[in-house]
Amino acid sequence: MKDSKKRIFIILGPLLFIILQQFDAPEAMPDAAWDVLCATLWIALWWITEAVPIAVTALLPIILFPLTGAMDLSTTTASYGHKYIFLYMGGFILAIAIEKWGLHKRIALHIINLIGTNVTRIILGFMVATAFMSMWISNTATSVMMLPIGMSIISQLKDNPNTIADENKIFGKALMLSIAYSASIGGIATLIGTPPNLVLAGYVQEVYDIEITFFQWLVFGLPISLVLLVIAWWYLTRKAFTFKQKEFPGGKTEIQRLINDLGPMKREEKIVLSVFVLTAFCWISRSFLLQKFIPFIDDTIIAMSAGILLFTLPAKGGRKLITWKEAVEMPWGIIILFGGGMALASAFESSGLAVWMGNSMTLLQFLPLLLLVVLIIFSVNFITEMTSNLATTAMLLPILAPVAVSLGVNPYILMVATTVAASCAFMLPVATPPNAVVFGSGYLRIPDMIRTGIWMNLISVILLSAFVYFLLPLLWGFDPLELGQEFIKNK
Numbered sequence: 001m002k003d004s005k006k007r008i009f010i011i012l013g014p015l016l017f018i019i020l021q022q023f024d025a026p027e028a029m030p031d032a033a034w035d036v037l038c039a040t041l042w043i044a045l046w047w048i049t050e051a052v053p054i055a056v057t058a059l060l061p062i063i064l065f066p067l068t069g070a071m072d073l074s075t076t077t078a079s080y081g082h083k084y085i086f087l088y089m090g091g092f093i094l095a096i097a098i099e100k101w102g103l104h105k106r107i108a109l110h111i112i113n114l115i116g117t118n119v120t121r122i123i124l125g126f127m128v129a130t131a132f133m134s135m136w137i138s139n140t141a142t143s144v145m146m147l148p149i150g151m152s153i154i155s156q157l158k159d160n161p162n163t164i165a166d167e168n169k170i171f172g173k174a175l176m177l178s179i180a181y182s183a184s185i186g187g188i189a190t191l192i193g194t195p196p197n198l199v200l201a202g203y204v205q206e207v208y209d210i211e212i213t214f215f216q217w218l219v220f221g222l223p224i225s226l227v228l229l230v231i232a233w234w235y236l237t238r239k240a241f242t243f244k245q246k247e248f249p250g251g252k253t254e255i256q257r258l259i260n261d262l263g264p265m266k267r268e269e270k271i272v273l274s275v276f277v278l279t280a281f282c283w284i285s286r287s288f289l290l291q292k293f294i295p296f297i298d299d300t301i302i303a304m305s306a307g308i309l310l311f312t313l314p315a316k317g318g319r320k321l322i323t324w325k326e327a328v329e330m331p332w333g334i335i336i337l338f339g340g341g342m343a344l345a346s347a348f349e350s351s352g353l354a355v356w357m358g359n360s361m362t363l364l365q366f367l368p369l370l371l372l373v374v375l376i377i378f379s380v381n382f383i384t385e386m387t388s389n390l391a392t393t394a395m396l397l398p399i400l401a402p403v404a405v406s407l408g409v410n411p412y413i414l415m416v417a418t419t420v421a422a423s424c425a426f427m428l429p430v431a432t433p434p435n436a437v438v439f440g441s442g443y444l445r446i447p448d449m450i451r452t453g454i455w456m457n458l459i460s461v462i463l464l465s466a467f468v469y470f471l472l473p474l475l476w477g478f479d480p481l482e483l484g485q486e487f488i489k490n491k
Helices: 003-021 031-049 060-068 073-081 083-100 103-115 119-134 139-159 165-187 195-208 214-240 251-262 267-293 299-312 332-351 353-360 362-366 369-383 389-407 411-421 433-439 446-476 485-490
Strands: none
Touching: 003 031, 031 060, 031 332, 031 353, 031 389, 060 073, 060 332, 073 083, 073 332, 083 103, 083 139, 083 195, 083 267, 083 299, 083 332, 103 119, 103 139, 103 251, 103 267, 119 139, 119 165, 119 214, 139 165, 139 251, 139 433, 165 214, 165 433, 165 446, 195 214, 195 332, 195 389, 195 411, 214 267, 214 411, 214 446, 267 299, 332 353, 332 389, 353 389, 362 389, 369 389, 369 411, 369 446, 389 411, 411 446, 433 446
């Protein structure tokens, strides 16, 4: 957005807030709820237009909620120290160590080498490697790491006199899109894979005092990732692009060269890999194994233990595996944005705005639940093409949860639908960081991304709707058409 337009929205946000504050709250809405709604509209306007950095906008609740009396300062700022923020911080520290010692590149190259090196298998190898790494480190870092590997493969193939020029161009587009798509798809699989997943877990913990464990999310998110990854690979290599030349000479040699360049596995890599495997095992087994021996262990405690451990283990030259100077490079903007989302959620509940909004949306009770799920997933899917998926999730969860309660359906259905849909924007460079990264490679134009991505968006809407409506209740053990005792008790 141009600077002149941003300046307009910078002024429009507080102006809208001041004007709305001159009016009384609508009938049956508490005054505190009206104050929260006015503040939310300002926040939403700045988030959607990115008039200022979205992390800066996420700090507005600290000013607006106490000044209007909607929520006191201590309660507001407590949201920025939510336990899931520290879970994410622990995950970031682990990711920084993995990237520092090059472990992610070694894992990715060996996965690609293992899967094969004809045209379609190279793409599958890149997608599996990218999705796997995106389960544990940020999709931005994953796509940035995979981009030069992909470009070196394309460059090698282009230089080979036995290849066809047009085939190389098609292969370049398909490979770049495969990296972007799989980076987003992989993040769905785990609780720390993408910020919207943790926003959901944080919201449910904050409002209903219910914990979504790492394992609980994994049994739902991983099947979605696997199925969507296979569909995306099939679509890219069979429908979106077709390859007359199945073999690309030199592909295997280039992958092997990149592996050889890494040299033998260093001692530091082995230690980081051990910490990574141990952490993943603890996260996955915590709810059904570890708690039998350590009753109060938590996913956040596991993450912070791994993070602190990395500061204590030695590397060569008397250094540690990771230093504080390296750790502070973590994306603080996402962490602040997460805190702002939690502050909004808390204010919606405590002010009565959530209940009022839920009771106001009576028209939705006439829609079949499956249709409502499809509409939500479709809307969020296309909204996040232009807006931050984290900001969108943070805005919508406090609205949709009370709507579900007022309709008498399980809130998980609408909240999880919103969360997974936020990770499936495949059309535009601005939709996700991986899209922007591969667009910068020069192999893609915006029409290429829209033409290919719109079908992936539509496929994901159908797949996610089926998973959320039919599979989620079976995996998490609830009736989608009943509110559920845990929500009745805590609403």
